[in-house]
Amino acid sequence: MILADNLYISRINYIELIYGVYNSARIEQNLKIIEPFLENFKILEFDKNSSLIFIHRIILKLILLKIHYEYSLSLIVIY
Numbered sequence: 001m002i003l004a005d006n007l008y009i010s011r012i013n014y015i016e017l018i019y020g021v022y023n024s025a026r027i028e029q030n031l032k033i034i035e036p037f038l039e040n041f042k043i044l045e046f047d048k049n050s051s052l053i054f055i056h057r058i059i060l061k062l063i064l065l066k067i068h069y070e071y072s073l074s075l076i077v078i079y
Helices: 011-022 027-038 048-064
Strands: 008-010 042-044 069-071 076-078
Touching: 008 011, 011 027, 011 042
Parallel strands: 008 042
Antiparallel strands: 069 076
């Protein structure tokens, strides 16, 4: 059994779930479902270190897939 104190969700996943609600046909009904659900989780913030790990994993995948890309401080362009 998983205790409520051991439930975590990343800020990105949290945002994706809320984004999905606001892009649904039944926003009000889905908010009534998702908000109480999300209250069960502790949110793991996506800090600078997390961002760097995430971007390095993306770049590594692009290299392994031999996909050409350009990297700047603000975005990755895949072509």
